Amino acid sequence: MEQVEFRGGYPVAESAAASYDRSDLRRAVEAYRFFYPVVSMEGILRGTRAAGAVDNESAPLVVARPHHVGFTLNSDTPYLGGGLDLRESGPLVIELPAGPLVGLVDDHYHRWLVDLGLPGRNGPDGGRVLLLPPGYEGEVPAVSEGYEVVRADTWQVLVALRALPVGGDVAAANRLLASVGVYPLARKDDPPAFTVLSQDGKPMDTTPLAWEDNLEYWRVLHSVIGAEPPVDELRPMLGLLAELGISAGAPFAPDARGERILVEAARQGRDEMLVSAFASRRPDRTVWPDRTWEWVGLRPENGTFERPGSLDVEARDRWFAQAIVASPAMFRREKGVGSLYWLGLRDAAGAYLDGGRTYRLRVPLPVPHTLFWSVTVYDAATRSEVVADQDRAALRSLFDTLEPEGADHVDLYFGPVEPARSEGRWIQTVPDRGWFAYFRIYGPEEAAFDGSWRPGDFELQD
Structure with a gap:
């Protein structure tokens, strides 16, 4: 590693400039890896809107096929998923029918908020989940009214649901998803319809592939940081972004040097995450000692990648490099x-x-x-x-x-x-x-x- 040159105890200008380049690149690579789930989530939200969905009003329904570009989507079950805007709606209700539904809500930072359906509080019996916006201090329905109350730290969240096609009956699974309700709490007595948009035969891309190795990655990340309230647990990493010129309330306008460093960091960060995904050195990745099969999720305890005393950043990188959304139900063994x-x-x-x-x-x-x-x-x-x-x-x-x-x-x-x-x-x-x-x-x-x-x-x- 190149050393900083000092004269009389002070760094020499040219050497200090080179040190800044190395330092900023190192910070940018770490920021890239940490915030990759955020940019991936934005890819999902933008992709569903491009397919015709309107936040709070409609969402695509898809049985994934090769023309649907999405990280490790599967063709086993139909999906229903789309963005919810709590700034626009205020407290928002997700009403689930009884049946074999599996789903979750994640926030804009791709953090798990609540499980829905079979892994959720009410299991196969359906029920209502009430999402409260950041900082909400209004009235909350009493527990006796049957709501599971969940507080969000971000205005934008994602609801994602799958219906298990029992006996191979995909039509019944689609009907079950089409009966899901999403509406503002203020309209609970006269809820508006939530529209399901079939994507059969239609292309859809819900990935950040177009951004993940270039400057657009940082532009997308800047848009999310600027649209959401700061979250306390992210303060150190938000501070690191600020050192790179990416902060809420300020324009994204890197100079030529900044662009060069951010582009190199995007390429290097993407490559390092793919190494975590496909060339892991973790011994706990192996399922059986006499097979080459590996665990996709390395933290079976929870959906937050927490381990005693720290965040398992390698397990988090590995997951989000190849998959989307996370919850305890997805990782339980x-x-x-x-x-x-x-x-x-x-x-x-x-x-x-x-x-x-x-x-x-x-x-x-x-x-x-x-x-x-x-x-x-x-x-x-x-x-x-x-x-x-x-x-x-x-x-x-x-x-x-x-x-x-x-x-x-x-x-x-x-x-x-x-x-x-x-x-x-x-x-x-x-x-x-x-x-x-x-x-x-x-x-x-x-x-x-x-x-x-x-x-x-x-x-x-x-």
Whole structure:
């Protein structure tokens, strides 16, 4: 590392200038990584609006397909999600029907506020969640009125819901999502309709991919910082941003030197986060010692990445580099609770998965689930469903024949050309593009945790 030159105890001007460059770059890289979830959240909010959604009034409904660009979205369940503006609405009610809904509310800083549906307070019975805006001091309905009251630190929040298609009935799941209510508390006696916008066959991009390695990243982040109240727990990092010329109430106007440093920090920060995601050195990432499968979420205790005494910044980086939203329900490693996520990005020999090669994945049967399971393939560069001529990225036990009667295993195939022996259980990949997979189990049973059941590794076939 270059040393600062001193004369008579004082830094030499040229050396001091170089020190400032190094210091600002270091600060900018750390700020990039810390605030990446914020910019990712803004990507979700802007993407839903671009698809026609209006905050507080409507939200897209989508069963994810390759033309829907979103970090590790899946095709297993229909999604409903969009922005809510508490500055405009005041106290806002989310009213859920009874049924198999799974969801959450995250704030503008991508922090978890409350679980909805099955993992929430009322489970499958539905109910009403009341979101209070920052600093709200008005009347709050009594507990006896049945509201779960949640206070937000930001004006803008995201509501995200999935409906489990029981028995493969996607139409019923869509109807359930369409019956969700969102309305101001002041209009509870005459609530306005909340409109569901079908995105079937329509493209949608809810990622920050267009910004994540250039100056626009910082411009987007500046817009969020300027639109939201300061949050006490973020004060040190907001101070770091201020040193870089990014603060609320001031224009974003870096000079040529500042632009150069911020662009380099965006490139370096993005690359470092992808290393955390795909080349982790954490020993706790490994699910089983004799397999290459990894845990996607490294903190099963909560949805805030907290550990005793500190924030697990590496686990946080790893998650948000490849996924969106976080809650305790998403990370729990408990039988029968929620869903389980495993990451497969290497073959049995430890090499990264190559879109130009063919692989077999052997899955022992029965898979230990109470609901269903799936394997979804993602492009390593976009962290979104792989785009190929097949126009398909997932094999799902609800919709595909993945559990042949009487069989003790099923073989799944992945590669650029369908093998003759695949029996349709094949996902097409693209040469010269790396890919990874998520193995999901919905309603996992004990065997998924105690090691008595485990899938094979991806085995190279050519």
